[in-house]
Amino acid sequence: MSLKNIIGLVLTLLILLLIYSGFTAFRVSNQMITPAPAGDPSRLGPVQDSRLPFGDDYHNCQGRLMFNRKADMRAKNPVVTLLDNTGADLSRIKVDGPNSPSFWVRVPEGNQGLVRLEADDAYPIQTLIEKNVLVSLHEAATFSGTILGHVFVLQGEKLPDPTPLPKARLLIETAKGWQSEVTTDGTGKFEALIPPGPFFVTVRSDSHADAFFDNLTAIAGETIDRQIILPAGCELEGFAIGNNVTLEGARASLVSIMEDDADAVAGERGKFKITGLTSGMATLYLQHPGYQEESFNLLVPKDKIGIRKPFPLKPSENFNVSVNLGNSSNLPDALVRVTRGMEVIFEGPTAEFNEMNILASGQTYAFLASWNPAPEDEQAILYSIPKIWTMPESGSGDLTLQIEDCVYARGLVLSAGGGTTFGGAFVKIRLADAQFANALEEITVWCDTSGRFESPPLPQGNYTVVAHHPFHGMVGKNVRLNQAGNADLGVFTLPE
Numbered sequence: 001m002s003l004k005n006i007i008g009l010v011l012t013l014l015i016l017l018l019i020y021s022g023f024t025a026f027r028v029s030n031q032m033i034t035p036a037p038a039g040d041p042s043r044l045g046p047v048q049d050s051r052l053p054f055g056d057d058y059h060n061c062q063g064r065l066m067f068n069r070k071a072d073m074r075a076k077n078p079v080v081t082l083l084d085n086t087g088a089d090l091s092r093i094k095v096d097g098p099n100s101p102s103f104w105v106r107v108p109e110g111n112q113g114l115v116r117l118e119a120d121d122a123y124p125i126q127t128l129i130e131k132n133v134l135v136s137l138h139e140a141a142t143f144s145g146t147i148l149g150h151v152f153v154l155q156g157e158k159l160p161d162p163t164p165l166p167k168a169r170l171l172i173e174t175a176k177g178w179q180s181e182v183t184t185d186g187t188g189k190f191e192a193l194i195p196p197g198p199f200f201v202t203v204r205s206d207s208h209a210d211a212f213f214d215n216l217t218a219i220a221g222e223t224i225d226r227q228i229i230l231p232a233g234c235e236l237e238g239f240a241i242g243n244n245v246t247l248e249g250a251r252a253s254l255v256s257i258m259e260d261d262a263d264a265v266a267g268e269r270g271k272f273k274i275t276g277l278t279s280g281m282a283t284l285y286l287q288h289p290g291y292q293e294e295s296f297n298l299l300v301p302k303d304k305i306g307i308r309k310p311f312p313l314k315p316s317e318n319f320n321v322s323v324n325l326g327n328s329s330n331l332p333d334a335l336v337r338v339t340r341g342m343e344v345i346f347e348g349p350t351a352e353f354n355e356m357n358i359l360a361s362g363q364t365y366a367f368l369a370s371w372n373p374a375p376e377d378e379q380a381i382l383y384s385i386p387k388i389w390t391m392p393e394s395g396s397g398d399l400t401l402q403i404e405d406c407v408y409a410r411g412l413v414l415s416a417g418g419g420t421t422f423g424g425a426f427v428k429i430r431l432a433d434a435q436f437a438n439a440l441e442e443i444t445v446w447c448d449t450s451g452r453f454e455s456p457p458l459p460q461g462n463y464t465v466v467a468h469h470p471f472h473g474m475v476g477k478n479v480r481l482n483q484a485g486n487a488d489l490g491v492f493t494l495p496e
Contacts, residue, residue: 057109061129065101066136075119075137083114123193127423128448136422140193141218145226147188149208152232152305164188171202177468195470196220209233209278210258233276235306246270250288292360316357318396323369325403334371339438364390366439369401383459386436405484406457413451413467416496423449425469432462467492
């Protein structure tokens with residue numbers, strides 16, 4: 001072999017080696033997650049290797065991070081978390097170093113591609129991702145502090161100092177619609193990264209009265225530290241009573257002025273307890289199969305440790321709801337949601353609802369039925385059109401709900417001037433008619449990084465659709481979706 005041929009062979013082998021090593025490095029960077037080094041000061045904690053199982057079908061999504069919408073600025077210790085279709089964490093990836101703020105996410109087949117992005121100096125956002133995306137995080141303010149609670153004391157006794165409340169929940173919402181929930185640690189302390197601007201906080205505890213604060217403003221890069229003291233909560237001890245009998249298993253639900261639902265199930269002698277009530281007006285909803293569901297208005301005192309009283313229910317009247325598809329007979333596996341005012345009276349199989357007979361004479365209810373011919377596919381669900389029904393003052397009742405084809409709402413959310421939001425935009429959809437306010441739970445739909453969104457199947461009706469972005473603001477419109485199929489909602493242009 002000549003020297004020229006030997007040199008050519010060596011060069012060929014070197015090129016093949018480089019190609020192979022480059023391919024291997026590419027595969028590793030896609031499928032492995034770099035753990036945080038020991039002593040990593042990141043507030044997000046160490047990022048553990050959370051690879052998806054090999055062999056699953058997937059596609060790669062590549063992204064690049066900006067900070068404050070500027071390509072030359074970098075967030076500190078950014079992390080990307082892929083969520084499953086229920087919103088739970090699926091895999092967690094640490095973004096490459098400051099000189100290369102890019103990331104790869106391996107999205108399994110059937111996953112919608114929703115990720116949460118967060119960093120030590122940025123508030124978390126969520127967005128849908130595709131193959132090549134550009135996302136911007138924004139500088140956060142820090143909201144931190146301690147939650148303490150008082151206890152009831154007898155009149156004349158000295159009030160002891162408040163004590164820390166572990167596992168208290170803080171529901172944080174900004175004026176632009178961004179929301180988060182944090183829980184206090186074992187010493188009652190909490191910390192959250194939030195968007196700058198006005199925000200509101202509701203503090204909830206199972207053992208103490210709730211509190212609401214709406215005069216707070218966050219400034220980017222600064223910390224708001226608060227010590228919040230909750231008053232002792234009142235306790236309701238109730239007794240569910242039927243026709244000369246106590247009603248074991250009765251379901252009690254109390255809604256206070258803080259819009260906090262507290263539930264209990266009656267035990268022996270129909271007795272139930274609900275603790276941590278906030279002083280002021282409240283409504284107790286009580287139901288038991290074979291009896292008319294009832295609501296009771298209560299005034300929760302702030303100077304008493306508890307309330308103790310009976311709650312009587314009347315025997316029921318017969319009621320039957322049928323759910324039909326086209327000209328076919330009743331669908332036995334259909335579901336029904338029944339509401340009165342803001343309270344969900346029942347949600348579940350129609351057959352079970354008909355057996356309970358819990359509707360109250362003279363009361364007005366909203367009904368919404370659903371049926372899924374392919375339960376493994378959430379997008380296959382069908383709905384009835386929401387319907388109002390008033391139970392007769394006496395005697396039985398009967399209602400038929402017709403399953404219809406659904407509506408899929410699509411649109412585009414842009415920043416002022418028609419620019420892209422670079423992730424973080426979302427849309428909230430709810431039925432607009434007040435009488436149907438709680439017939440369908442408000443739906444949150446996440447946009448992709450370009451601002452595009454598509455809703456899940458919706459029952460036909462009138463809707464209020466509001467587009468949000470924690471940096472750009474919010475804008476909404478009322479729409480009529482009364483034809484099945486795809487509905488184009490147009491462009492939602494956010495204020496700057």
